[in-house]
Amino acid sequence: KLEWDEVDQRAVDTVRALAADAVQKVGNGHPGTAISLAPLAYLLYQKLLTHDPADTTWDGRDRFVLSAGHSALTQYIQLYLGGFGLELDDLKALRTWGSKTPGHPEYKHTKGVEVTTGPLGQGVANAVGMAMAARRERGLLDPDAAPGESVFDHQVVAIASDGDLQEGVSGEASSLAGTQELGNLTVIYDANSISIEDVTDVAFTEDVAARYEAYGWHVQTVDWTRGGDHTDGEGYHEDVQALWDALQAAKAETTRPSFIRLRTIIAWPVPKLQNTGKSHGSALGEEAIKGLKAATGLDPEKTFAVDDEVLERTRGLAARAAEVRKDWDARFAAWQEANPERAALLARLKTRTLPEGWTDSLKSFPAGKAVSTRKASGEVLTGLAGVLPELWGGSADLAESNNTTMEGEPSFLPPSRQTRSWSGGPYGRTLHFGIREHAMGAAINGIVLHGGTRAYGGTFLQFSDYMRASVRLAALMEIPSIFVWTHDSIGLGEDGPTHQPVEHVAALRLIPGLAVVRPADANETAYAWRGALEHTESPTGLVLSRQNLPVYDREVFGSAEGTLKGGYVLVDAEGDLQVIIVATGSEVEVAVAAREQLQAAGVGTRVVSMPCREWFAEQDDAYRASVLPPSVKARVSVEAGVAAGWRDIVGDAGRTVSLEHFGASADGARLMQEFGFTAENVVAKAHESLQ
């Protein structure tokens, strides 16, 4: 039963005034949605969500995602009112240097923000990932509890705007959520039919509710416009009870994700500016703000005004949460006692600590038989399955090609979705994202953000372009998402230039904070996984070959452990060191062959394998100078992609063996030959560099 009195209503109106005041003070921002969604935000933060202002990382909390990140004030004002750590001065500092209230909500920057949002559509897909993670976490920690009875049962609630639902990534993720029957997920769609180009009819006329029904969601509509049009506020009624009922029904629906289409008027009840594109992304102006305050019974002359009574009510959340928490803590203690091993696992997962001795399970590969690094990666994963229950993942419909399945592990699928090829259950481990790279990236971020488990997702390196926005957000959020990108160069062969990544490795390296690891052989691949798993505050992309590559005999060659340092001497010069060949991935083989020829001609040649430029850059000067002595200016880089970036390594005197154009459809070996990735060409470049 919803309790709602005059103080609640005043609090909601206060939210509107604060939103308007905060944007007006800094002179820019997005007031409209924060104003019209004030009742929803208040309802969620004060009444619906299970959370604790005193402990924003509490395992039992519901997760809230503001997919409509531009309406950051929707979240900030509630974090202030609810006492999560923001104060009035933070709202006054909106969008200014050093504030806790940046233009869009930022994870790790503002307490209580679960995810960085703003790039539209991402938040919906993050929420889908969180809901998947919640189910997997329950499966790991408390699988036998009755539905709704586990301390790990919680909801994921997201607010999405018209823009979020126009973006393809949200559609991809929502279709997946339907297949996955994510009953713990609720998306509230703020259907105000206004975006920056004003009334959305110019571009967005579909029946969104029907689309979500087609995805298999539980769909409700709450229409505060009462079937009316959006041209004025007449007859508009913020029916909080109806919204509450819909939210309760969504929560009660546990076999399908829920979609609530909430028809609103943006910026209601701001005189003249409600229902305009202008109110979406601009300061309203003092007159309009006064009008807003007058319309809601607040003092038009006051700014940033909050009644004591309002704040007392909203800060009462702490006490109310403490009550809930007390009960939860008791149940949690009972769970701990009954499940000591699982409790130990949870403690480990919370800190992302890897278990003692886990590296013993890292597969090591004997020299001799050539193996593709994608295949090696699959074997590494299978080897880790037993010791790292937190690790799970899958592919965007390329499981067999990406080698992302841990052998024998069940699929993460509702009973109804299993096929002759894939069996499993709702707590399974192998993920099937479908042909939806973008949603995969965002869902993996959501899984990682949820906490507990860690997920990886695979596709062809070419299609890292489709998911690039999500990869960037993983880097921006400093979260350890892992991306497995196979078929990493023209070496993939016949599929041709549409599938051959030429610029992708270089382009991914540009994302600040992302480690891009392109191992040269199976053992480097094992260490690449180790490095990825040991980096818990940044994402990693593994770049793997389709084709077989020699497995180097590490009695003869440098230890593959050098992978963890990003670059190392794979094989040193005999005699004086005259030239250094630096290569990555499949081109290391070419470098080694070139070295043979150069040494035979009396040129002392070192081969440096440099699987990860970012990890190499993290090493101290002394180590880097030991690998690349500054005095040795003759250098050649070899990588089957654009050279960009290698000049930093090879210097003015160096040469790059690269590919500055698109590939072609033919077998991979032929392409490598045609495009100059041969020992002969590298030798020639080495001689040029020596001159």
Next chain:
Amino acid sequence: KLEWDEVDQRAVDTVRALAADAVQKVGNGHPGTAISLAPLAYLLYQKLLTHDPADTTWDGRDRFVLSAGHSALTQYIQLYLGGFGLELDDLKALRTWGSKTPGHPEYKHTKGVEVTTGPLGQGVANAVGMAMAARRERGLLDPDAAPGESVFDHQVVAIASDGDLQEGVSGEASSLAGTQELGNLTVIYDANSISIEDVTDVAFTEDVAARYEAYGWHVQTVDWTRGGDHTDGEGYHEDVQALWDALQAAKAETTRPSFIRLRTIIAWPVPKLQNTGKSHGSALGEEAIKGLKAATGLDPEKTFAVDDEVLERTRGLAARAAEVRKDWDARFAAWQEANPERAALLARLKTRTLPEGWTDSLKSFPAGKAVSTRKASGEVLTGLAGVLPELWGGSADLAESNNTTMEGEPSFLPPSRQTRSWSGGPYGRTLHFGIREHAMGAAINGIVLHGGTRAYGGTFLQFSDYMRASVRLAALMEIPSIFVWTHDSIGLGEDGPTHQPVEHVAALRLIPGLAVVRPADANETAYAWRGALEHTESPTGLVLSRQNLPVYDREVFGSAEGTLKGGYVLVDAEGDLQVIIVATGSEVEVAVAAREQLQAAGVGTRVVSMPCREWFAEQDDAYRASVLPPSVKARVSVEAGVAAGWRDIVGDAGRTVSLEHFGASADGARLMQEFGFTAENVVAKAHESLQ
């Protein structure tokens, strides 16, 4: 009325055998869909589409898009049978070096291929763009003809797979197509419920037909499985008449785009392999191929066998097309005579020739008042509106921010979609893509591929990540799509790191063939547009500032025409040239200020404005050396983004002023200051470089 006899049926079965043989010969490829869609492909190429094997660029032709590009044989075999230029030897050379039959269809590589496809989802969005272009073309050339009566009336027909429809980009574009009421578009969805991970139930259980109804499409289902499941071929019936009827109904529907859900069994009737993920992307093996041939009454022992009677029938397309063409040519001649000016325009558009004297309409900006380059861009567009009717475009919901609207030009919108902010009509010029950057990129490619007009599309530079896959395809196809990316650096300010591009300029430069132009002031912006328009065989991305930038007095500074050369001396050293500062966009201002300080200290300093590294690289050595004399080693680059790539310009002795981490939320000027984009910092780096 469909005519269909035993020869037609034998031709269809021959298609299946050829598909199986071709993949078997090379040892890899995608036979399954080419086999089961043989009746559809044959129906389209031989019976439905209006086209002419003798003239694949005929204006009157229907456009065909194989969005399911992996099933390239679906197209190649028809191009062979229909006599479009491929022969049996080309099929035998499938996926091999130098062949006309690469792994995925490639535009400009194989005659009759309208678009490069393979990256899933793109083709659907390309087709949407083509359908939009067809309407706009009609509006330019023959607006008064009755519906269906114009020589420019034609259809766009696409084949999409399960994978295409899982990708978000197709959903975005399909929603837009619904809004645009594209009655000239038909998408046939090959619903075989099989993808690489086998039965799609693991990831794709939505009701696709209902989703397309929600988008506002005309939706039909043709079920060759007759409501049965997909586990065997029993009861499967390739009801060609039903498909034909659906195609005719789709053609007759002119107020909505049409969606035909065709339920098929992949690889039917290949024994054992039909309806398996394996048949999707692997050679079938000789035994299965023999089984296929036996099942369809062909000789199991023969490979690449085509009956004379079959080929005679299919090559008869030329004569049938000639009949149609004769009628069309007569109508076209009449149109030409009645519309001499429009006929001249068409002749110009077909060759992408710019009209004489068009550069007189390129706006020139007086020095003095600072103006953002996005605003300048908008003024340039408005200035060009009158002389370049072929140019049109819009934005992904950021019209006012991207300044992409030519002032006073009508919107491209059906009557029902107009709003208080946007009026226009079905032949309008201003495009509204909605918040769908990826579909925008692909639709622009589709418009350009259609021929005739040229389109541009705008969003924030940050969201170039969302559309990157389409930008790459424009480069791969060598088509002159134009992308307008504004808000180009931390200079955008308060929206913070989710919206601040840091690595994007550098990352876009890596795409082979894409020109990335970041003008320093309003006049460089005008020349940037000129360069973009003059490049007719490659795409261009314009990278524009949100913030105002000084307009340089070109009496004092070098001519902005240097923009066309990619880089030029903006202001030279007084006295001996000692150091060169190279900058782009908004940082040119910082470079000029640094030069003042250096010159004041007696250091001869040249400032090079380098808006487009790709155009600069196209210049001859002499010109490049005149701008960057090799003898001058002291160099500093200044660009508010990652430095990657600048080392090539500044060399070992040079310094880069760059940003190697994400931005922050605060006003843009403050951020530039905090992050080192100041004259003082550039001066310090210049001194370092001089040492």
